[in-house]
Amino acid sequence: MERLLQVNDLEVTFQTYAGEVKAVRGVNFHLNKGETLAIVGESGSGKSVTSQTIMRLIPMPPGKITNGQIIFNGQDLVQKTDKEMEHIRGKDIGMIFQDPMTSLNPTMKVGQQIMEVLIKHQNMSKASAKDRAIELLKLVGIPMAEKRVNQYPHEFSGGMRQRVMIAIALASNPKLLIADEPTTALDVTIQAQILELMKELQKKMGTSIIFITHDLGVVANVADRVAVMYAGQIVEMGTVDEIFYNPKHPYTWGLLASMPSLDHDTKEELAAIPGSPPDLTNPPKGDAFAPRNPYAMKIDFEQEPPMFRVSDTHYAKTWLLHPDAPKVEPPESVKRRMRQLATSYAKPVLAKDGE
Known part of the structure; x- marks a missing residue:
């Protein structure tokens, strides 16, 4: 497939009173023409900063692109002036924000x-x-x-x-549409209608979409591929099926397990990821998720893991995929929840317009 967007080693920082915040740290991904890529993660994971950097909307200063390329339609947007970006925003790249009001x-x-x-x-x-x-x-x-x-x-x-x-x-029939949590402020019924609308419009217009959300359930019926972000980095990337049915990073396990089940008969307690994301004014050594990871090994606190290849389309940034690592499977309760969620969110019930 032909690539529309390629982000290479993107790094973005913000100067604050507390110090320099390393909001985006070495992010790499691509987007094909006509494809939907979902970027998922907790608040503060860097997903919205990444999307706004593509549009060159981050305030500079205090924000700054310290490294990387954003190759869109054969042009590096990092090298564009504000005047040049004015002709690209709205015309070639459109954006839907979280709160329309x-x-x-x-x-x-x-x-x-x-x-x-x-x-x-x-x-x-x-x-x-x-x-x-x-x-x-x-x-x-x-x-x-x-x-x-x-x-x-x-x-x-x-x-x-x-x-x-x-x-x-x-x-303006943009080639790329960036949707930054466009359904967060809406109730579930209207949310489903908006998601279905975006799918229909994409089929009609062939627009590529980057969909930013903290809710993995939203992306199941919308995205082709998913990038999971944590502490300013992409920690797992794969097709929707790979992320739902064969996730490899413990953080992805936690996100899936913490989603509510639509099964009214279940009596399972809602899982939560313990702890808090790290302070990005001083990113931790090793794997940023290690302090919250129940499967963390000694190396996780000492050395940052590379992206391990699971398949041609599936990669995960965890030492658990190293050949010498112990074989760890997600707990059975997490597996059960993943199956429930994958089934529940695969075919959402859509109401007709009647707001």
């Missing part, structure tokens, strides 16, 4: 906010841009689009506002 301008009609993108990046006339804005609102499932194009954000429900954000992001 803070992302949309409350003083502008939603139609005007879509039209702005079309006029700037597509050189449309106002009349043509308004017609296209109505088409986009219909495309993302907003009824009575001819009327609602003239309404303000506060006149829309949370789910409908997120649909407007998707319409704005898709206005």
Whole structure:
């Protein structure tokens, strides 16, 4: 498959009163055309900083790209000026943010906010841009689009506002769409509708998607591949099936086990990952997950593990995959939970629009 995006050894730091925070530490991944990659991890794992760095949206200073390349469509975005990035953002790369109420301008009609993108990046006339804005609102499932194009954000429900954000992001037919936790503020029913909408739009438009989330259950029915992030690094990457059915990193085990089961008959307690993520002003020596890892070995506290190859598409950053390491399987309770979750989230029940 043809690659649209290649991130190589990306490192991002922030200067704070407490010192330099190493927010992203040597991140590598790629995205193929027409593919959806989910980046998953706890708050503070570096997933949103990574996505915003691709868009060159991190404030500089205090943020700084200290190393790496972001090769998009054959160009290194790290080397682009702010002026050059203005022509790429919105036109070639679109972004959907977590909270549409803070992302949309409350003083502008939603139609005007879509039209702005079309006029700037597509050189449309106002009349043509308004017609296209109505088409986009219909495309993302907003009824009575001819009327609602003239309404303000506060006149829309949370789910409908997120649909407007998707319409704005898709206005210029971007090659890449970055969705930064786009369903976090929505209830489960509306969340399912938005996820299904994004899948349908991707099929129609062929857009590549990076989906940022802390919820592995969300990605099961959306992503082609998953990158699991912890402490500013990718610790496991594989296809959705590999991550759900054959996870190799203890952190991935913990994320899967800590998700609630949809089986009403289960009496299992919800698992939790003990401890807290490390302080990235002073990243720990060795494996950053070692203090929270019940399977940690002496080497985990002394030497950072490399990415071990499990298959052509599956890699994990854990010493447990070393040939000399003891053979450790996830506990049976974790295996059982993984099977339940994989089954439960594979086919979510979608309600019809009726917000």
